Structure formats: C-alpha cells, structure tokens
Amino acid sequence: MAGPRDPHVDSAVKQALSVSIATGLYGISFGALATVAGLDLAQTAALSLLLFSGGSQFAFIGVVGSGGSPVAAVTTAALLGVRNGLYGVQVAPLISTSWLLRPLAAQLTIDESTAVATAHREPAAVRAGFWWTGIGVFVLWNLFTMVGALVGNALGDPRRYGLDAAAAAAFLALVWPRLAGRLAQVVAGAAVLVALALTPFTPPGVPVLAAAGVAVLIGTAVPGASTAPATPTAPSDAT
Amino acid sequence: MSAYAVTWLAVLAASAACFAIKLAGHLVPAHWLTDPRVARIASLVTVSLLAALVGVQTVTSGPHLVLDARIPALAVAAVALVLRAPFIVVVLAAAVTAALIRSLGG
Numbered sequence: 001m002a003g004p005r006d007p008h009v010d011s012a013v014k015q016a017l018s019v020s021i022a023t024g025l026y027g028i029s030f031g032a033l034a035t036v037a038g039l040d041l042a043q044t045a046a047l048s049l050l051l052f053s054g055g056s057q058f059a060f061i062g063v064v065g066s067g068g069s070p071v072a073a074v075t076t077a078a079l080l081g082v083r084n085g086l087y088g089v090q091v092a093p094l095i096s097t098s099w100l101l102r103p104l105a106a107q108l109t110i111d112e113s114t115a116v117a118t119a120h121r122e123p124a125a126v127r128a129g130f131w132w133t134g135i136g137v138f139v140l141w142n143l144f145t146m147v148g149a150l151v152g153n154a155l156g157d158p159r160r161y162g163l164d165a166a167a168a169a170a171f172l173a174l175v176w177p178r179l180a181g182r183l184a185q186v187v188a189g190a191a192v193l194v195a196l197a198l199t200p201f202t203p204p205g206v207p208v209l210a211a212a213g214v215a216v217l218i219g220t221a222v223p224g225a226s227t228a229p230a231t232p233t234a235p236s237d238a239t
Numbered sequence: 240m241s242a243y244a245v246t247w248l249a250v251l252a253a254s255a256a257c258f259a260i261k262l263a264g265h266l267v268p269a270h271w272l273t274d275p276r277v278a279r280i281a282s283l284v285t286v287s288l289l290a291a292l293v294g295v296q297t298v299t300s301g302p303h304l305v306l307d308a309r310i311p312a313l314a315v316a317a318v319a320l321v322l323r324a325p326f327i328v329v330v331l332a333a334a335v336t337a338a339l340i341r342s343l344g345g
Contacts, residue, residue: 022325022326023326025327028327029330029331038246039246046250046254047253050254050255051253051258055288055289056253059288060250062292066299066301070245070248071249074249074256077253081257082284083281083285084260084264085261085264086264086278088261088262092266102265103262109265162333162335162339164296165297165308165309165313165333165334168313169316169332169333170326171289172293172316172320172329173326175290178282183283187283188286188289188290189290191290192290192293194291195295196295196299199302199304200302200304201302207291208291212284215283215284219280219283220276
C-alpha cells in the first residue's frame with residue numbers, strides 16, 4: 001500500500017469500509033433464509049465461506065428451498081457467478097498481484113470489490129479499494145451469515161414472519177441496480193413471464209434456468225452496444 | 240445417498256464451480272473476452288436469473304401460481320428501493336409487511 005496519507009487511498013479505504021458494513025449486514029438475511037430453505041448451520045456457513053457471491057448463494061437456496069434438484073441449484077448458482085469471471089478479467093491487470101495471491105484475489109472478486117476498485121484511478125487506490133472491500137465484505141458477510149442462521153433456526157415457521165416475502169425482496173434488491181437500461185428491463189420482464197408460465201409444467205428450478213435462455217436469445221438477437229458493461233453500477237450493489 | 244449428503248455435495252459443487260469461474264477470470268488473457276457481446280449477454284443473464292427468481296419467489300407455491308401477502312410485501316420492498324434504503328431494510332420491510340398482513344388474516 002502507498003504512503004500513510006495518500007488521499008486517494010484514504011478515500012478508497014473509507015468507501016470500502018462503508019460498503020463492507022452495508023453488504024455484511026445483508027448476510028443476516030442470507031443466513032436466516034438459508035436455514036429456512038432447509039440447510040443446516042454448517043452448510044449455510046460453507047456457502048458464505050466457499051461460494052462467497054451473494055447472488056449465487058441466494059439463488060442456490062432459492063432453488064433448493066422450492067424443491068428444485070441439486071443440479072438445477074448448482075447450475076443456477078454457476079450461471080449467476082459468470083459475471084464474477086468477467087470482473088476478474090477487468091480487475092486482474094489493475095491489481096497486478098503475485099501468482100501466490102491470485103487464488104485469494106479471485107475468491108474476493110465480487111460485485112462490491114470490483115465496483116470500489118474500478119471507481120478509482122490511482123493504482124494504489126484501486127488496489128486498496130479492491131483488497132479492503134474484498135476482505136471487509138468477506139469477514140462481515142460470513143459473520144452476519146452466522147447471526148442470521150442462528151436467528152432463522154430460532155424463528156420456526158418462516159411464513160409467519162414473512163421470510164418467504166423476504167426472499168423475494170432479496171432478489172428484487174439484487175436485480176434493482178441492474179435495471180437501469182431499457183434492454184435490461186425488457187429481459188427482466190420476459191424472464192419473469194417465462195419463469196411463471198413454465199412453473200406449472202416443469203420441475204422446480206427449471207423455470208429460472210429457462211429465463212437465462214431468454215437473456216441469451218435477446219442479447220444475441222438485439223444489435224447495438226447501448227448497454228452497460230458487466231461492471232456493477234454502484235458500489236452499494238449486493239454481493 | 241441421503242438428502243443431507245446430496246445437499247452437501249451440491250453446496251461444494253456450486254462453490255467449486257463459482258471459484259473456478261472467478262479464477263478463470265484472473266488467469267485468461269484479457270483479449271480473449273474483448274467481444275462486447277460476451278459482457279452484454281453475461282450481464283443480461285444475471286438480470287434474467289434474478290428477475291425470474293423474484294417472480295418465482297413472489298407468486299408461486301410449488302407448481303401453483305398463488306397471489307398472497309408476498310405481493311404487497313414486494314411492493315413495499317420496491318418503495319424502499321426507490322427511497323434508496325439499505326438492503327437489510329428492504330428485506331426487513333418486506334418480511335414485516337407479509338407478517339402483519341398474515342397476522343390480520345390476509
């Protein structure tokens with residue numbers, strides 16, 4: 001890291017900490033919903049430690065909780081993880097880390113660390129933003145996942161406390177910052193229609209996967225480049 | 240294999256797949272992915288999966304379409320998002336709305 005009073009680094013670290021706290025707290029809802037979906041404490045903790053990508057984690061428990069097959073759960077989580085691969089392509093040259101640290105940097109490559117890193121220009125600030133956000137979110141996300149899992153275990157009937165509605169709201173909050181462009185809105189609307197239309201006729205988990213096909217079709221068919229790149233739009237995006 | 244073991248297997252497989260994707264991003268030469276369509280489709284896939292999950296979690300119950308307290312709860316969550324509330328507040332607002340409506344017999 002750069003000298004002690006580099007203002008760019010200072011501002012990156014400050015941003016990293018506020019993003020880490022906001023995102024970390026969200027881990028409470030993941031932990032609670034994971035136990036409601038039928039995972040035990042260890043499985044819930046393993047998802048936050050090993051998978052560590054909010055969208056994929058929520059999708060995994062969403063598919064499992066609605067009775068979807070394990071294969072559908074893994075496929076949905078992996079498809080939602082594809083964007084992290086694209087973030088990696090973007091941030092790897094910016095943080096230029098050693099081969100030894102690369103697996104760690106990869107695990108910490110999520111919406112938030114990418115957003116904070118790419119919000120800065122100074123190389124030292126970019127690196128500070130990436131690492132402080134990645135580590136900060138990782139620590140707090142895992143901590144609050146455990147808090148949420150304990151709360152979820154204690155609550156009992158999830159419907160009584162509106163936890164099924166909380167799951168829907170969690171996905172709405174995740175998709176919300178991505179709905180800025182017209183094309184994204186069209187795809188989102190089509191995805192909902194396709195998923196709901198298929199629900200009575202296909203096994204659980206399939207409707208959501210079919211919605212991904214809609215995105216590929218529309219994304220391939222519509223010409224023009226007026227969509228946002230894969231970068232997260234705001235540093236307050238969820239994991 | 241027990242259902243519990245199958246869930247563990249799925250947890251580990253999903254984690255391995257997602258880590259492999261992250262690591263691949265850090266290892267492939269950047270010029271492999273310069274086609275803007277790749278980034279665009281990946282971004283739209285994310286939107287479509289999350290939007291489909293919103294729909295399924297809000298109005299389905301097993302194989303049935305069901306309209307219940309989750310819909311007003313989602314509307315409250317949307318209002319909270321418009322007001323730029325933090326995520327945890329959005330989620331809590333939805334849960335409280337659904338719980339209140341159900342406690343009133345809705």
